[in-house]
Amino acid sequence: MSNTATFEQQLTALRDEIDDIDGQLVALLAKRRAVTTKVGLLKSEVGMPIFAPEREASLLKARRQQAIAAGISPELIEDILRRLMQDSYISQDASGYRCVNPDCKKIVIIGGDGQLGRIFGDLFTRSHYQVQTLEQADWPNSTDILADANLVIVAVPIRLTAMIIQKLSSLPESCILADVTSIKEAPLYEMMKVHNGPVIGLHPMFGPDVTGLVKQTIIACEGRLPEQYHWLLEQFQVWGAKVYPVEAHAHDQAMSMVQVMRHFSTIAYGYHLMTEGADIAQLVEMSSPIYRLELIMVGRLFAQDPVLYTDIIFANQDNIAMMKRFAYRFLELLEDVQLDDKQAFTAMFSQVADWFGDYANIFLQESKAMLIKADQLKKH
Amino acid sequence: MSNTATFEQQLTALRDEIDDIDGQLVALLAKRRAVTTKVGLLKSEVGMPIFAPEREASLLKARRQQAIAAGISPELIEDILRRLMQDSYISQDASGYRCVNPDCKKIVIIGGDGQLGRIFGDLFTRSHYQVQTLEQADWPNSTDILADANLVIVAVPIRLTAMIIQKLSSLPESCILADVTSIKEAPLYEMMKVHNGPVIGLHPMFGPDVTGLVKQTIIACEGRLPEQYHWLLEQFQVWGAKVYPVEAHAHDQAMSMVQVMRHFSTIAYGYHLMTEGADIAQLVEMSSPIYRLELIMVGRLFAQDPVLYTDIIFANQDNIAMMKRFAYRFLELLEDVQLDDKQAFTAMFSQVADWFGDYANIFLQESKAMLIKADQLKKH
Numbered sequence: 001m002s003n004t005a006t007f008e009q010q011l012t013a014l015r016d017e018i019d020d021i022d023g024q025l026v027a028l029l030a031k032r033r034a035v036t037t038k039v040g041l042l043k044s045e046v047g048m049p050i051f052a053p054e055r056e057a058s059l060l061k062a063r064r065q066q067a068i069a070a071g072i073s074p075e076l077i078e079d080i081l082r083r084l085m086q087d088s089y090i091s092q093d094a095s096g097y098r099c100v101n102p103d104c105k106k107i108v109i110i111g112g113d114g115q116l117g118r119i120f121g122d123l124f125t126r127s128h129y130q131v132q133t134l135e136q137a138d139w140p141n142s143t144d145i146l147a148d149a150n151l152v153i154v155a156v157p158i159r160l161t162a163m164i165i166q167k168l169s170s171l172p173e174s175c176i177l178a179d180v181t182s183i184k185e186a187p188l189y190e191m192m193k194v195h196n197g198p199v200i201g202l203h204p205m206f207g208p209d210v211t212g213l214v215k216q217t218i219i220a221c222e223g224r225l226p227e228q229y230h231w232l233l234e235q236f237q238v239w240g241a242k243v244y245p246v247e248a249h250a251h252d253q254a255m256s257m258v259q260v261m262r263h264f265s266t267i268a269y270g271y272h273l274m275t276e277g278a279d280i281a282q283l284v285e286m287s288s289p290i291y292r293l294e295l296i297m298v299g300r301l302f303a304q305d306p307v308l309y310t311d312i313i314f315a316n317q318d319n320i321a322m323m324k325r326f327a328y329r330f331l332e333l334l335e336d337v338q339l340d341d342k343q344a345f346t347a348m349f350s351q352v353a354d355w356f357g358d359y360a361n362i363f364l365q366e367s368k369a370m371l372i373k374a375d376q377l378k379k380h
Numbered sequence: 381m382s383n384t385a386t387f388e389q390q391l392t393a394l395r396d397e398i399d400d401i402d403g404q405l406v407a408l409l410a411k412r413r414a415v416t417t418k419v420g421l422l423k424s425e426v427g428m429p430i431f432a433p434e435r436e437a438s439l440l441k442a443r444r445q446q447a448i449a450a451g452i453s454p455e456l457i458e459d460i461l462r463r464l465m466q467d468s469y470i471s472q473d474a475s476g477y478r479c480v481n482p483d484c485k486k487i488v489i490i491g492g493d494g495q496l497g498r499i500f501g502d503l504f505t506r507s508h509y510q511v512q513t514l515e516q517a518d519w520p521n522s523t524d525i526l527a528d529a530n531l532v533i534v535a536v537p538i539r540l541t542a543m544i545i546q547k548l549s550s551l552p553e554s555c556i557l558a559d560v561t562s563i564k565e566a567p568l569y570e571m572m573k574v575h576n577g578p579v580i581g582l583h584p585m586f587g588p589d590v591t592g593l594v595k596q597t598i599i600a601c602e603g604r605l606p607e608q609y610h611w612l613l614e615q616f617q618v619w620g621a622k623v624y625p626v627e628a629h630a631h632d633q634a635m636s637m638v639q640v641m642r643h644f645s646t647i648a649y650g651y652h653l654m655t656e657g658a659d660i661a662q663l664v665e666m667s668s669p670i671y672r673l674e675l676i677m678v679g680r681l682f683a684q685d686p687v688l689y690t691d692i693i694f695a696n697q698d699n700i701a702m703m704k705r706f707a708y709r710f711l712e713l714l715e716d717v718q719l720d721d722k723q724a725f726t727a728m729f730s731q732v733a734d735w736f737g738d739y740a741n742i743f744l745q746e747s748k749a750m751l752i753k754a755d756q757l758k759k760h
């Protein structure tokens with residue numbers, strides 16, 4: 001670049017260089033994708049899981065070292081490689097999966113056209129199982145549809161689950177009966193009552209937007225004859241999911257804390273903002289990245305189906321007492337503020353910090369990564 | 381690859397190919413970084429802002445199109461380029477900034493060794509201003525330190541702000557007095573009372589981990605003689621920040637909703653989890669990405685200084701009544717659940733959804749991008 005070049009000329013030349021590098025970048029990523037697709041095909045032939053934690057760790061370590069040697073940020077390289085690996089899981093996913101149990105001739109998904117039902121239907125199909133869905137209109141033929149089923153999965157809205165299960169009294173004895181509802185005690189009770197064969201309660205811990213099951217969790221609550229449904233859990237693992245076994249009551253208690261309580265309190269906060277007459281546009285403009293993230297977590301709920309959330313919240317009357325206790329604790333802590341008792345408040349704070357233990361720091365680190373992401377989302 | 385190669389051999393060969401591509405990737409990114417650093421130097425010579433929204437948009441558009449043509453995901457390429465641009469803002473940042481007002485001979489930052497004070501001290505220094513900090517030990521010499529100041533910034537903890545401002549009664553008449561506290565009405569009132577020259581209240585909407593001010597917001601509340609501090613706001617913009625002017629009372633009201641209220645309610649939720657005897661390790665294991673994100677937002681608070689949060693919450697007694705109203709609304713909505721009045725609950729939900737308007741969908745989209753990021757953070 002000559003010294004006499006104008007500022008504009010120099011800037012344009014540098015920007016052209018960047019565009020050229022970015023062009024090479026896209027080409028390189030396309031090449032990478034072609035190779036990872038081959039890996040997926042190769043693995044699917046022998047039924048090896050797509051996600052290999054040790055390979056991931058060693059790959060990241062090598063590139064971090066190279067980045068440091070090249071004078072660029074190792075965090076930058078790790079972030080980019082994690083994003084690439086996530087994408088490659090999706091592409092590998094498309095190559096199909098090993099079928100763990102070829103003896104399973106027919107899977108029926110009740111509510112298989114719903115969001116969650118479709119995800120499972122798709123995965124089973126790509127694992128070479130024969131899948132049939134049973135929707136509302138199909139009930140007149142249900143006896144035929146269910147007569148030769150080896151696995152029946154109930155994937156209907158939470159308010160219909162018990163009623164649908166009660167209709168399944170004449171399944172073949174060896175058929176596995178499973179549900180995917182977000183509560184587990186009640187459906188499991190109904191399934192055990194209606195069916196004498198193998199029973200398992202499942203709670204897939206992901207939303208309808210999931211792109212493949214790699215690193216996703218499926219909670220499994222034992223019902224009856226686990227040795228007969230063991231292959232099903234293995235199939236989930238072939239898809240990349242982590243199976244987390246837990247007792248149904250403990251599951252429901254945990255969910256009341258992280259799911260019901262958080263949904264309810266988020267809805268109440270949205271209602272509070274509206275009722276206080278807050279100016280949402282101004283709040284957004286004035287938000288720091290962390291408050292924007294808070295607002296995202298509130299606002300996202302209200303773009304979704306009210307019935308979905310209402311059903312989850314209203315599904316268990318036992319949660320009401322627990323949520324009331326939250327409101328009273330909230331008022332109790334507010335009393336510290338009113339009495340200007342900073343000492344009591346910080347003492348409580350430190351106690352909770354101790355209770356969180358190592359997770360407090362882990363979450364702080366993770367939130368920093370999330371904030372970097374939130375910053376990137378800003379368009380202006 | 382020969383057909384007789386074993387599975388292991390084939391996998392190793394493909395993995396070597398991936399490693400080779402990743403090595404080229406790191407080299408390419410180092411090259412990109414070298415060019416963006418040159419752009420930063422060039423821009424700083426003429427004082428052009430680092431962040432150019434139109435260039436960013438056109439760059440992304442071109443690469444998305446190339447990605448589609450190459451059969452890879454345009455979202456993948458956009459995510460990676462946004463991450464790279466964010467990194468390049470940091471490197472460009474290191475090249476220094478244009479000094480908007482060379483007539484400003486001396487800037488004093490009271491509390492300049494604190495987290496926020498250091499960020500501003502560093503930025504002013506890299507913009508070729510002379511910066512002096514005034515810490516507790518320096519107060520005996522404060523008359524000398526402040527005598528020839530053109531700009532004094534109060535960056536002390538919120539509980540000390542009023543007291544420190546009251547000590548600033550003999551600043552030079554033309555000196556700009558500013559504070560960076562997270563409340564604005566009270567400090568602005570104190571500054572106007574103690575000083576007759578130009579006054580401005582600032583609230584930087586970012587945390588101490590910020591890496592450069594590109595795309596960050598600084599809220600500005602007018603005090604007195606804005607034409608005399610106009611250069612300061614321009615300097616913030618040179619650093620890449622967005623200046624958002626708002627009236628002090630409106631600022632404090634908005635902050636009570638997004639900052640005080642959210643902090644308090646998050647702390648109360650942590651206290652609730654502990655008091656209910658929840659098993660945090662199990663909650664984490666059982667979390668879906670969205671609940672993990674919720675837990676991150678709660679736990680991150682407890683890894684930080686309790687005094688910081690206590691001070692923010694206790695700073696304004698006016699907030700107590702508003703927060704009480706939240707608790708009562710929470711109990712009011714809980715009544716719908718107790719009475720099994722789903723209709724009332726969904727009606728309320730839809731009303732709030734209307735109030736959020738377009739933001740609900742925007743936030744839902746953004747939360748999906750955040751969830752992809754949260755998934756990437758998972759180590760197993």
